Amino acid sequence: MPLPHGFTVRLDRHTRVVDGGRALLGGFPTRLLRLTARARPLVAGREVRVAGPASALLAERLLDAGLADPVAATLPQPADPRYTFVIPVRDRPRELDRLLTAIGTGGQVIVVDDASHRPEAVAATAARHGATLVPLRVNAGPAAARNAGLRLVTSPYVVFADSDVVPAPDTVPTLLRHFADPRVAMAVPRITALATRGSATWIGRYENARSSLDLGAHPAAVRPGSPVSWAPTACAVARVDALGEGFDERMRVGEDVDLCWRLIEGGWRVRYEPAVAAAHDHRVRFHDWFLRKAVYGTGAHPLAERHPRFIAPAVLAPWSTALLLALLAQRRWSLPAAAAVFGVTTVRIARKLSGTREPYRLALALGLTAHGAVAALAQASALLTRHWWPLTAVGCVASRRIRRAAAAAALTDVVLEYRRDRARLDPLRYGIARRLDDLAYGSGVWLSALKGRSTAALRPRFAQAPGRPGPAR
Structure with a gap:
């Protein structure tokens, strides 16, 4: 089915209009999309509004390339907007009451009790709010609990909500608008922090x-x-007929990542919409917080088994690999070699922009090579301080160069991320929390790799440069 009339997309903030409006540059990976004479007038004020077959085709092309995003506020509600909440819970009656109060009476609610230690408290809370209760006798994990609720859903859409989130009143109605695109299977809001007494601590x-x-x-x-x-999927709206059997019940962590990737592999779209939010009751006690970060890491190996093309701690092009190796060598020739790689890459990028006016000036003005180099350095930093930290620790004992590289990576990461995050926390405690975060997650990744007897989740992927796309008509 094509995009409906009135469906509007806006060019992504990273998308550049180049060559006098004759081409668009952006997306992930970066690509050049040349616009035909017929397509150029359809891009008005960085937006494309579907008004016929040509604009629908262009909007589809921009969405597929990651060059544009739907403007949610302009999209219509689905013809049948009925939805059902599915809430997995284990104990937490107070949090469940808070969530059900926020939901109100806008739709059907199914609460799945995943073998609570005090099931009577959960049952009383569900009954007080008129929710359907599905009790499980054996603790099966969040994936199985969500599936148990999903099997009872009769509405076109399902809203998954964990008991420790509180969605804003406009969250679900806004996310439903994304389903005006017939290829959207799931839409999720931004997960923000719920204000509690514990949220004022440094963690x-x-x-x-x-x-x-x-x-x-x-x-x-x-x-x-x-x-x-x-x-x-702490809070997510999904098209029921796109979910199939739902979550993989063998996974107790990473089941949401697996579902996203299976939907994408099946040709569906998944949208992230930060214009609306769900507040999450973050773990703020150190022990709980550190353990949860490690648990997140243990999902790496199961995901590597199921999605070997998608899971990698870093994705590097040949040129960025050469650049990193030259810099990590820390020899007299390192900077000249890195500069040579940088220069050759800039020339190759300019050649890919052939057909535009002044491709070399365009390549330099947009800083495409510089952005790629910064991204490669950030990934190398993450490898040293997060995914490969046990190897880094061993290397620091034996090598002065590795110590210098690790120190530079750790300090640069803190400086850049602290500035970006604008945390209400002093740089010292932010830096300590950042390194502990990496330590916990990386430990989880290594535990999962050792348990699975595989290094798949630890190996970077080396990607080839994408081919040139054809013109948009």
Whole structure:
């Protein structure tokens, strides 16, 4: 089915209009999309509004390339907007009451009790709010609990909500608008911090700025290898007929990532919409927080088994690999070699822009090579301080160069991320929390790799440059 009339997309903030409006540059990976004479007038004020077959085709092309995002406020509600909440819970009657109060009476609610220690408290809370209760006798995990509720859903859409979130009143109605695109299977809001007494602690303030569930302030298509490579289902709206059998019940962590990637592999779209939010009751006690970060890491190996093309601690092009190796060598020839790689890459990028006016000036003005180099350095930093930290620790004992590289990576990462996150926390405690975060997650990744007897989740992927796309008509 084509996009409906009135469906509006807006060019992504990273998308550049180049060559006098004859081409668009952006997406992940970066690509050049040449616009035909017929397509150029359809881009008005960085927006494309579907008004016929040509504009519908262009909007589809922009969405597929990651060059544009739907403007949610302009999209219509689905013809049948009925939805059902599915809430997995184990104990937490107070949090469940808070969530059910926020939901109100807008739709059907199914509460799945995943073998609570005090089931009577959960049952009483569900009954007080008129929710349907599905009790499980054996603790099966969040994936199985969600599936148990999903099997009872009769509405076109399902809203998954964990008991420790509180969605804003406009969250579900806004997310439903994304289903005007017939290829959207799931849409998720931004996960923000719920204000509690514990959120004022230093761990709480770090989580407010750097939660693993917060995917940022900008809308995006969820796709592996992009800045938004997965989406949490702590709060998510999904098209029931797209979910099939639902979550993989063998997974107790990473089941949301697996579902996202299976949907994408099946040709569906998953949208991230930060214009609306669900507040999450973050873990703020140190022990709980550190353990949860490690648990997140243990999902790496199961995901590597199921999605070997998508899971990688870093994705590097040949040229960026050469650049990193030259810099990590820390020899007299390192900077000249890195500069040579940088120069050759700039020339190759300019050649890919052939057909535009002044491709070399354009390549330099947009800083495409510089952006790629910064991204490669950031990934190398993450490898040293997060995914490969046990190897880094061993290397620091034996090598002065590795010590220098690790120190530079750790300090640069803190400086750049502290500035970006604008945390309400002093730099010292932010830096300590950042390194502990990496230590916990990396430990979980290594535990999962050792348990699975595989290094798949630890190996970087070396990607080839994408081919040239054809013109948009």
